[in-house]
Amino acid sequence: MGSLHTDVLENNSVCALNPLDPEEFRRQGHMIIDFLADYYRDIEKYPVRSQVEPGYLRKRLPDTAPYNPEPIETIMQDVQKEIIPGLTHWQSPNYYAYFPSSGSVAGFLGEMLSTGFNVVGFNWMSSPAATELESIVMDWLGKMLKLPTSFLFSGNGGGVLQGTTCEAILCTLTAARDRMLNRIGRENIGKLVVYGSDQTHCALQKAAQIAGIFPNNFRPVATSKATSFGLAPESLQSAIQADIEAGLIPLFLCATVGTTSSTAVDPIAPLCAVAKEYGVWVHIDAAYAGSASICPEFRHFIDGVEDADSFSFNAHKWFFTTLDCCCLWVKDPSALVKALSTSPEYLRNKATESKQVIDYKDWQIALSRRFRAMKLWMVLRSYGVANLRNFLRTHVKMAKHFEEKVTMDKRFEIVVPRNFAMVCFRLLPPPVKDHEDETLRQSSELERANEINRKLLESINSTGRIYMTHAVVGGVYMIRFAVGASLTEDRHVNLAWKVVQEHAEAILKAC
């Protein structure tokens, strides 16, 4: 039993129920819904950050797949006993790490429906509703963000759902690369330069690597505290100028609205002005903060987007749509299609030939694609613009509340200004007694501060009560408190601050 090598009596020993039997689907489906509803109800009892050690699961699971079927009840016991301890609970209200993934009932239901229909929507023909709903919701969302018409289908641009920002950047970079190389010749690939800042998400570097941009031609332009770690247009201009003088060709700029380290915002309008001068494709990566622009009071952060070539944000980050769902708009879809299309005979069909339809396979890396529009549509309709704004504002308000608490406690400082729902703070180390050389003192003080905050964060996270992560900007180690988990309420934020204070006290005492 259970061995891979027991082939005897194979055809007799197993039950032949159809794998998609509707009544079995119903029975087991209801069971999992209750399991997950209970999980959300009880989620606070689990340590937020998993407490397991590397290799924990291999010790607990068998070496081979079972030979005979196992009942769902047994499997679900193992989910509870073996899997849940190894999960970090991203849906916990006490989760403030990285950027939270804001799950929702509507997002979950949409994913259920698209998984249930299980269509493979590579082109229009393969399941028209998948393509058409995607174009429609991308226009809806574009209007909510007040994107210029040139990014909407009505303005000859258009939107597409990608898995992640990495894919969105790789696709637009490839489009920009081929548009340029088709003009100047393939042999010049080694001259193309890609720009970001030292705060840009590593997705850009990865995309550049994959697209064959020479590693030396990836240009992370330095930022500083003076510009709140936003990319200064003059710095971009100098970098581009230097590259041109060196015989290189500026290709692509990725500007960020809401960087991962500190939610810094690159000034889009002036950066686009510089880029335009040199014919550089500008992509705006608003992975985290883009959604906030549906609120009038945050829209200004993407002012200037009308001069960019492409814009993306992750609905799976802070827009209640489960992983994965990156919304990408481009002004010139034909640039994507030219770089990414393939037309094998087995996919030929009248609809494609009529040129009246979109075949999204030509807008992305993969050919196969899930029906992601379903979950975004469910989120937009279930909550409406009004509730979505309210949800985001509630998170910002909670972050602000936390920020106020930090500000009022003189043992702490806010490291960079808060723009959205993330607070970057640190504990200040107590002054040292013996005065040394001033520069040395400052540098060793920075080291001491960094060390103390590293300790503080680890001591907090290892309790499992709340979970935060860190970043380093301008040499300063800071703790990131990112509000955004859907279940978080005021009382959780108050608890979080209490936990931070308790651990800080203990650490300061030990200094």
Add this chain to the structure above:
Amino acid sequence: MGSLHTDVLENNSVCALNPLDPEEFRRQGHMIIDFLADYYRDIEKYPVRSQVEPGYLRKRLPDTAPYNPEPIETIMQDVQKEIIPGLTHWQSPNYYAYFPSSGSVAGFLGEMLSTGFNVVGFNWMSSPAATELESIVMDWLGKMLKLPTSFLFSGNGGGVLQGTTCEAILCTLTAARDRMLNRIGRENIGKLVVYGSDQTHCALQKAAQIAGIFPNNFRPVATSKATSFGLAPESLQSAIQADIEAGLIPLFLCATVGTTSSTAVDPIAPLCAVAKEYGVWVHIDAAYAGSASICPEFRHFIDGVEDADSFSFNAHKWFFTTLDCCCLWVKDPSALVKALSTSPEYLRNKATESKQVIDYKDWQIALSRRFRAMKLWMVLRSYGVANLRNFLRTHVKMAKHFEEKVTMDKRFEIVVPRNFAMVCFRLLPPPVKDHEDETLRQSSELERANEINRKLLESINSTGRIYMTHAVVGGVYMIRFAVGASLTEDRHVNLAWKVVQEHAEAILKAC
């Protein structure tokens, strides 16, 4: 109501229920389970291929997202009324198009759990169970396929779940490219050549385009009926030799087990022998047919895999795991990691630094990743090796049954030998009366045969009773009958053949 511009009373007019409220989750979740169970129960009443015209949905949906929330009941009415008519029903038992996507209860439940947990598993630290379960099931599956140990973690290789084959090929090609360029210098990128056959899936060409391989250096080697459209090792050898003589550098071969057009199988062992001689990375794309190798009687199709560098198959195609789930094994994970890794400060953690864990973000294009292992684990356990083999064998048996019916009807012919669960057939045109020049007669006969089969297929598909698609190999237009939808039973295959015969009769009568 419903307008984007009604900002008045915003905070008062909307209900403030938490978007992840557990009891609302329970209520709505049960509703959708019943909706989908009913959908599967009644699926035969829908036309398999959607009958809508391009643009149907834009006419039926509003231009903007609703301002106020809408109840789930309203949304589900629209799913039924507006979305379902635009779906092609991939889960229908009468679906035989492309390659079917074999959904299952277990696959669906796994997707529910991973969506419910909604962890973003970029590295081990972010949710250890996601990474560890993935390594474990990839080893399980590798053993089921009898892959050599060198592809398993125990043999210093390893497996990873990608979204699609396109991604698997792009990742391995990028790894091969960088391994080569790091040795011979970046400036030689224009000399690298990528090989496949004229039957290789267009994923290879697309990956080569994205990775910056020069378009002229993509080499689809010609195949012919003589080798059943498999890639002949001598043809590969000649192509490589010619490229070397032209000063180019052979880099990568994608060999296919089960091509999309006709399920042809490239002879892996002799192809690897040729490739090895020239230091070419060999990837085996067994997207469709790989799963069959868990049955001893089909394992021989991947014989020789021990000499390849990487191997992939799509569990979302013919392995009961919902879209998307491509299983990729590599012998040298470090080649992937060198080409695809990034290590930003905000992801630094002790587990990574201990080098005791896998960070799968470095094995794929994107950084974020879904907990795909959950659904594969559920499928392996819920069905066991025994039932999985039985399911696949049942599909093969049904295809064989259909093939026999085609063979017995002298008006039809089988175009290429059947290897798995797909039958490639065509209707033979009735002989023409007036005899012309022999060559001209043959070519016009081929044209006539192609035209008649094109008509036959369109006439069948437009009824919505069954859905099949076509391919052209060696100039011959053929109809592909791909068994694999989970709900298909003998009676459906019998019906399908009856439909084909009826339409053929009508068409022959009209000739």
